[in-house]
Amino acid sequence: MKRFFSLVLMVLLISVSTTVFANGSKEKAESGVIKIALVIPSTIDDMAWSEAMYNGILAVQKKMGKDKLKLDVSERLWNAVDAGSAIRQYASEGYNIVIAHGAQYQSLLNDIAPDFPKTTFAYGTGYAADQPNIFAYDPFAQQGAYLLGMIAGLKTKTNIIGIVGPVESGDAIKYNKGFELGVKAVNPKAKVRIAYTGSFGDLVAAGEIAKSQIAAGADILTGTAQQSVGAIRVAEGAGNVFWLSSDMDQSSLAPKTVLAAQAYNFSKVIEEMIDSRSKGVLGGKHIPLTLKNGMEEIVYNPQLASEITPDMKAKIDAAEKKINDGTLKISVE
Amino acid sequence: MIVQFLVGIIIGGIPLSVSLLLAGLGEMFTQRSGVFNLGVEGIMMLSAFIGFFTVYTIGSPILGIIAAMAVGALMGLLMGLVSITFKAEQGITGIGLFMFGWGLSGTLFRVYVGGVTTIKGIDGINIPVLSKLPVIGPILFNQNPLVYVAYILVPVASWLLFKTSWGLKVRAVGTTPAAADTVGINVVKIRYQSLVIGGIMAGLAGAYLSICQAHLFADNITAGRGFIAVALVYFGRWKPSGIMGGALLFSMAHSFQRLIQVYGINFPYEIAVIIPYVLVIVVLALTWKSQSLGPLALGKPYDREFRG
Structure with missing residues (x-):
């Protein structure tokens, strides 16, 4: 009888847990x-x-x-x-x-x-x-990432930019390559440091990587996948560190930290x-x-609009135009 | 440069070790009493949520931690009800508990919070003067309060397990429950108590993750740390010092691989990421001693009527 009860209880537990x-x-x-x-x-x-x-x-x-x-x-x-x-x-x-x-x-x-x-x-x-x-x-991803990389290259004071990556594959590679090329295009002296958590969903690990990146001198951070949320919170806590978002506009999470986002439509x-x-x-x-067909776009955080000077904006817009008309090709090979 | 790198490893590794250490110490009591609780991950997840939610609604991190520990205790009781009173198979019950904690925390989060939100939580404390000391300052005197709690709990757990009569009863119940029963030790009661302690500790570990480390809650926030804690109990041969050693080794290796990546040292990241796991397996293989050190009755539900 007890075994029967335990069985019933288990079934109950599992059914509650799967209501999601x-x-x-x-x-x-x-x-x-x-x-x-x-x-x-x-x-x-x-x-x-x-x-x-x-x-x-x-x-x-x-x-x-x-x-x-x-x-x-x-x-x-x-x-x-x-x-x-x-x-x-x-x-x-x-x-x-x-x-x-x-x-x-x-x-x-x-x-x-x-x-x-x-x-x-x-x-x-x-x-x-x-x-x-x-x-x-x-x-x-490399297109928007290139523009975000330009923002990072123009904004960094320490010339160290950190990427909090999930797993080195598909999108993350495209994003990171594009981002790095964007940084180098405007600021060849800046270093881009990439560290992967090895997981798409481990927010705590992403937060710890962000801490290490900041401790090692990074003042601009970016990253992809859902794990990045943990890193944003660390960037916010550190103060005077900016975050550049991928996938969607994440500025509601940290309105004083998220500078811009590459968002998918x-x-x-x-x-x-x-x-x-x-x-x-x-x-x-x-x-x-792509940026051209509007399924991908750069979204600026209106609360930090003053951080993007007209000069910077002009450079980014010019690059976007070149990407769209095909004169600027971003190779992710 | 080398010193800076080493200090960086330790500073990065300590926060990582805390949730593993707390959950591991709790699971040690549970296993010492003969119950194998695989549901630590689920307990951590649910208490991480409850802790987060308490801070989110009431604003008090202390209450958040207490609430998380209370939930951990309840989850421990639930595990006890199914595995001790109803004598269900412990491994399966633990997995059920894990799924229950994962599903329930995700559902409650969806219904009552809706999306990712950050909380104030508890930050590291900066002990004046001492934290400015070179090398040891940032390592010893610039940590989250729960870090100190976790490491103080190591000798406390050791004392409790090896120097008190309660600890002796726990070990007796986990090794030869029938003999313990004949001398009047209430096997069921001791096992329940151990499970509740394990649950409270796992709850504290969960609260540390959401309130102190991440300052937010998200689905599956524990990301397997509860299972690592269970493994560390075996690794540490059911001793607090061993579990601490395992938690430190694992976290330092993690911190090391992170710094390799951050400093751009040319090393394949895939290999870097698995270093901690490989290291733990290697040490475990090299230090394997006789099973007699561990609780012999681990995993077996106790039945008075049954002579095994």
Whole structure:
């Protein structure tokens, strides 16, 4: 009997603990209604990668109306096996667009997509859209990072700039290379120091790296992925250190510290996919997020507007123009 | 330069060791009494949230720490209820407790806070004059108050475990519960007490993470530190000094790899990041002694009626 009780208690515990995971609704898709399912590695409020996508979909939903776009989210599916079953379930429940928000889901989608030819799948960061119903969205992190690097190079007084990186892969490499090139373009003497936490989500480790960077003389910091939030708080605590954000505008976290951000406009990615579907194209396309197509943009923190002088702004705008017309190519090789 | 680098390693390593040390010392009592609590990570996560939330709403870091410890104690009781009273398999119960703490903290955070918010928390204290001393000043006299608490708890835990009659009972219950029972020691009570102490310590470790170290809460803030603490208990051969040594070794190695990266020393970061883990495994392999030092009844629920 006691064993039975313990079993019941365990089941209870686990069911309480999993209430975070959203349930997919079972009703059939009505005509004219688009059902989007989003699978993310962290949470919708991570103040970075996942939240940027979530906000993008919400913005489209607001434009189209809640009755025209239905959204369901499954969070914390870093593990590809769990993500796979969620993606498959969403697809079999008749969702029109299933977004797996991370480079790690690429091979999963290649496996699943052929079984659901009427469903659109999307993942990013990635460029390979190997199936006719897979979109690969691809933030050109190096472009915005280059401009942020210019800001860093112009603002630094110690000539030491620190990057708090997550894992040396995909986006982080593109971002860091672009950033470093931007710094060097305006301030060849400045040193850019890169240190990785080895994790996308360990905020405490990111904070500790930020402390080490500041202790070693850095006065401008930047970093990517959701772990960066921990570093921002350390930069804020240190005073006279600026932070440059990636993925989304993080200035609400530290309004006196976050100078500018490279933000992704995922709403435009979503709109392009919906538009494409309405024309009968379910995928097979590579969607780059660039400064030129407006899917990526530099957002300045209005509270620190005085820190960016007109002269600096002119230099940055000139570089942005060159990136957009193709005369300035940022190589991440 | 070398001195500066070494001091940098120690200054960076000490804050890292605190959550591991606190949780590890707590788990040591739990395991010494014969219960294997894998749920430390979950306890840390939930108490990190409760501590954060108390500071966020009431503004008092002290109350935050107390609340986190109280939650830790309750989680310890829950573990006891399932694994001691209902005699469920301890490993599975611990994983359940971990998932419960992770899920509940994330859900409560979503419902009551909504997004990442920073709090004032507790900063490091700067002891005047002494903190200005060269080399030892910044290492010894410029730390977070909980750092001192954690390291004072090492001899306290040692005394409690080896010099008090309660400690003797804990060790007896964890080694030969049947014999302890025949001499009138209440096995169930001692195990519950140990679990509650373990929970309180894990709660303190969680509070340190959110209130002192990160000054915020985010989903999965502990990022595996609870599991490392459990491993450090084995590493430290169920002794406070051993656990402290393990926590320090692990954190210093971490701090070392971070500084290698920050100073731009040409070294592959992937290897740097795994140094602490490799080091711990190597030391563990080299120092392996007989199992008899550890609690022999570890992991076995005690049943009076059952002669094993």
